[in-house]
Amino acid sequence: MTRTAIATPGEPHSPNPRARARSSPRTSRGRKRANGEGTIYQRKDGRYEGAAFVPTTAGTVKRVRVYGRTRDDVRRQLTKLLEQADQGIPVAAESWTVAKYLAYWLEHVVRPERKPRTYQGYESVICLYLIPELGNKRLAKLAAQDVRVFITRLRAQCLCCKHGIDAARDEPRCCARPGGECCRSGLSVRMVQSVHAVLRNALESAVREEVIPRNVAKLVKVTTPKYTVNRGLSVAQARQVLRAAKSERLYALYVLALCLGLRRGELLGLRWEDIDLDAGTLEVARTLQRVGGALRFVRPKTDDSARTIPLPPLCIGALREHRRQQFTERADAWPDWQENGLVFPTRIGTPMEPDNLRRSWGRIRTAVGLTCTRFHDIRHTCVSLLLHLGVAPDMVREIVGHSDIEVTMTIYAHTALDEKRQALAKLGAALT
Secondary structure, three states: OOOOOOOOOOOOOOOOHHHHHHHHHHHHHOOOOOOOOOEEEEOOOOOEEEEEEEEEOOOOEEEEEEEEOOHHHHHHHHHHHHHHHHOOOOEOOOOOEHHHHHHHHHHHHHHHHOOHHHHHHHHHHHHHHHHHHHOOOEHHHOOHHHHHHHHHHHHHOOHHHHHOOOOOOOOOOOOOOOOOOOOOOOOOHHHHHHHHHHHHHHHHHHHHOOOOOOOHHHHOOOOOOOOOOOOOOOHHHHHHHHHHHOOOOOHHHHHHHHHHOOOHHHHHOOEHHHEEOOOOEEEEOOEEEEEOOEEEEEOOOOHHHOEEEEOOHHHHHHHHHHHHHHHHHHHHHOOOOOOOOEOOOOOOOOOOOHHHHHHHHHHHHHHHOOOOOOOHHHHHHHHHHHHHOOOOHHHHHHHHOOOOHHHHHHHHHHHOHHHHHHHHHHHHHHHO
């Protein structure tokens, strides 16, 4: 007796039910994935999981898993992972957090390669801003959106409220006072830019070491500060400064600052062995800075800051007189004198605290009537006067040790204002 297959309602008739049962699982799952394409399967909780073997930064092969709500989500993640592997981009051998990598970067990249003052600044930014906000995030999963939200929150944050500055006052004036309004004393544009720059530099190092595939901080742009360039002193004011400084024991320091545009740290780190009065040359080889509570001699600010400068007669004369004066000071301070070979030490020969130079400069600028002029403006005065005298900007850059000609040209644009005024005055006279 021949058996006849009977189709149930709503189901197509099939002459071979066993064949239909064998084919249905293959149809629901789709084709079998080839070796190297990874695996996708559904978990018991309903989510989907994918896994594939990819190379790591340690030179090994690691099974990496991805997760998603749908099979397509997992397939897209797995495809991207395998595309990066085909391009030779390895995955991190270690599961870094942002805080853990920043600590590694400070110790193994910044400390041996940067100056102590730079390390100190980076460490401060990382401890105060980056780790509290981003430290717990996975480095590999840090996205540009995370960085943008962090920067936005940083701009809106009130430091007075965060650090309890107003609450520590004897009489609260803003946020800590009942019913008081927040003073909104946030970070400056320059500080926000610095925080972003530290994060960007750290992530760039992670990209170079193939810990992450790209630097997401580069995708986030921050506002740059607008600097107002002080044009410095006029020739008449510079002469008044030298006359007022004549009675100071550091008269030669002000002569070098005005004639050569040396930075404060460069002046205080200057040694007699760096100066050849007979040949009329001065070499900038180191600078004095306070780092971590101690005075240290470090390399100049940039590679271009290390330079040899010819000395004009005014500087040579001032230095010869200063050396004779220092011989007298050494004899008067003996045996307390501590020889360090410095050109501008304290009265007992030790390195001078950079901030202590402010007292001397305070007396001079008060005598001349320049109450708002900083000591660093003397350096700017040197640049402005050289440019005004017609010295080529690239020559000025080499004299003062600017790292970029753009800095010199920015100052040049301001010093050229008088020349523009004279040119327009001539045009106005011709049209009258």
